[in-house]
Amino acid sequence: MAVPGRVWCFGDDVNTDLIQPMHTVFKPVAEQHRYVFEANRPGWVDLVEPGDILVAGRNFGTGSSRPAAKLLVDLRLGGLVADSINWLFFRNCVNFALPALSCPGVSELFTEGQHARLDLVAGTVENTDTGQTRQGTPWTPELLDIVAAGGLLKQLERDGLLVTGTSDE
Amino acid sequence: MTEKILARHAGRDSVRPGDIVVTSVDTVVPLDMNFYDSMWAEPTKVFDPDRVVVIFDHVVPAPSRQVGEALERGRAFAAKHGITRVHDVGPEQGICHQLIADVPYAMPGELLVCVDSHTCSGGALNCAARGIGAPELIYTMAKGVTWFQVGETVRYELTGTLSPYVAAKDVFLHLADHYGAHVGQNIEFGGPALSTLTLDQRRTLTTMCAEVSAEFAIAEPDDVLRAHLEARGRTMDGAVYPDADAEYHAVRTLDLSEVEPRVGLPGSVVHHTAGVRSVRGTRINRAFIGSCANGTIADLREAAAVLSGRKVASGVTLFVTPGSQAIYRQAVHEGLVATLTDAGAVVTVSSCGMCAGFQNSLGPEDVCIASSTRNFAGRMGHPDAQIYLASSGTVAASAVAGAIADIREFQE
Ligand code: SF4
Numbered sequence: 001m002a003v004p005g006r007v008w009c010f011g012d013d014v015n016t017d018l019i020q021p022m023h024t025v026f027k028p029v030a031e032q033h034r035y036v037f038e039a040n041r042p043g044w045v046d047l048v049e050p051g052d053i054l055v056a057g058r059n060f061g062t063g064s065s066r067p068a069a070k071l072l073v074d075l076r077l078g079g080l081v082a083d084s085i086n087w088l089f090f091r092n093c094v095n096f097a098l099p100a101l102s103c104p105g106v107s108e109l110f111t112e113g114q115h116a117r118l119d120l121v122a123g124t125v126e127n128t129d130t131g132q133t134r135q136g137t138p139w140t141p142e143l144l145d146i147v148a149a150g151g152l153l154k155q156l157e158r159d160g161l162l163v164t165g166t167s168d169e
Numbered sequence: 170m171t172e173k174i175l176a177r178h179a180g181r182d183s184v185r186p187g188d189i190v191v192t193s194v195d196t197v198v199p200l201d202m203n204f205y206d207s208m209w210a211e212p213t214k215v216f217d218p219d220r221v222v223v224i225f226d227h228v229v230p231a232p233s234r235q236v237g238e239a240l241e242r243g244r245a246f247a248a249k250h251g252i253t254r255v256h257d258v259g260p261e262q263g264i265c266h267q268l269i270a271d272v273p274y275a276m277p278g279e280l281l282v283c284v285d286s287h288t289c290s291g292g293a294l295n296c297a298a299r300g301i302g303a304p305e306l307i308y309t310m311a312k313g314v315t316w317f318q319v320g321e322t323v324r325y326e327l328t329g330t331l332s333p334y335v336a337a338k339d340v341f342l343h344l345a346d347h348y349g350a351h352v353g354q355n356i357e358f359g360g361p362a363l364s365t366l367t368l369d370q371r372r373t374l375t376t377m378c379a380e381v382s383a384e385f386a387i388a389e390p391d392d393v394l395r396a397h398l399e400a401r402g403r404t405m406d407g408a409v410y411p412d413a414d415a416e417y418h419a420v421r422t423l424d425l426s427e428v429e430p431r432v433g434l435p436g437s438v439v440h441h442t443a444g445v446r447s448v449r450g451t452r453i454n455r456a457f458i459g460s461c462a463n464g465t466i467a468d469l470r471e472a473a474a475v476l477s478g479r480k481v482a483s484g485v486t487l488f489v490t491p492g493s494q495a496i497y498r499q500a501v502h503e504g505l506v507a508t509l510t511d512a513g514a515v516v517t518v519s520s521c522g523m524c525a526g527f528q529n530s531l532g533p534e535d536v537c538i539a540s541s542t543r544n545f546a547g548r549m550g551h552p553d554a555q556i557y558l559a560s561s562g563t564v565a566a567s568a569v570a571g572a573i574a575d576i577r578e579f580q581e
Contacts, residue, residue, distance in 0.1 A: 016545075017546065018545075018546070023526065023530075025207075026207065026228075039546050039552040059352050059382055059439070063286065064543075066303075067302060086382050087318060087353050087384055092305075095302050142189065152305060153210050153307065155308075156210075156212065156307070160213070161213055161214065161312070162307075162311075
């Protein structure tokens, strides 16, 4: 799976409360994505376009188990790469089918507005403007299957284990 | 120890850091949050109703119609699938991690998953316990399996003894200050001084490990754990011990006698805490004692000892939220609730309370000191509010002073 896209650069330690502020967690799903990064980057949700890629520093997604990754999917982000991604957040990326790669040193590779290509099978990130690449952790077939199904709940639905109509996915 | 538990549940002899393993799970704990319409998807079956525990803790008692509907959905789901272990609003109510340790649901050598990120708390009972996302929890409840990426382990050898008025929370803040984030790593606690810590103190440590992004946090089994289990009619049979030749990413000595009262500075505790002396005098107007890390009877006793015969400073609100209704009842019997409320504190029903901004939310000008778990911007209300983290004793002393205070000066 290779995903090209325009890059947005974020710093270190971007936590789940920045992505999904607590006060929005129980708002209607259709409204929640409007508050993404309201504390650290107000207005970003109006600028991001489908297929864009978020590039961040260390420890991206630290914090809560809340479905913050889903909001990035709702904003139709094409992918996420960071020097390191919190593992709980990474699980949520897989489960909501957001292509994500943890890739040491990747944040130095980009300035905002450049373009990135992610290859989940190879575990690589390329800056398609400069041709530079960095190697991260490749995805295993189990993880790729979840994303291919469109996320974990879609996979359950496919396997007949969800009561239909109860998932908003 | 974590690798051994994962291997046991993956049906393998051993696992290594970097492996992705599919494991069985022993216990799955859905919370009130799972049943919100924005998060819920109903599985057609539950892999084993006797291995599911439903706990309502985050936003209880239901403050709104939306929450009321979610709790109703949870009750109906439990009844439909024959899940009998339900901690509904009422006498059995409590914060999930407090109940998981107190009942207990976390058992040595077992694997437990819950939708809350502080589930690593259960590692105090030598259980591999882990927070997972809401859809994964539904998946795991249906199938009884999940996947983990195996991390490297950092071992902390505890030595020395804690000085008076120094709490387990201070030990954690010391660790977070020195060693920072543990992304993708497991944390293991052991060493000669582990036996000097109560189970509640260990749980403060393991719970807080979520704040340094650890995967699993686990303590060695010992007589303190054995006594806790035996008092509840359980045994330590499944316990795992570290191998003599276990491989670690690092082994670090943590000398408890070097730890001083500390304060986590607003935003995050990763390399971001200070000795209480350097922030002493910072004005605060909100104070909170509670959460899954520090809502224990020991925390309430600590707070009552400070507040006895004193008054919360004018202009300061101190909320005290016991970790469970069982703890609340005990605090009533011990007279702690009288001491706390006489001093001007508000003692609330057990829940996550202020920890995640569900009660007494902070406004933009508020400065809060809390013994809860997390101090990200916006965590307890408005993103401009300042949140300092400290032990329950330090929070109580600060509430009296109206400013961050050194509990040692208070008690001497
Ligand atoms: S007390 Fe706070 S950290 Fe603990 S489970 Fe509740 S919200 Fe999470």
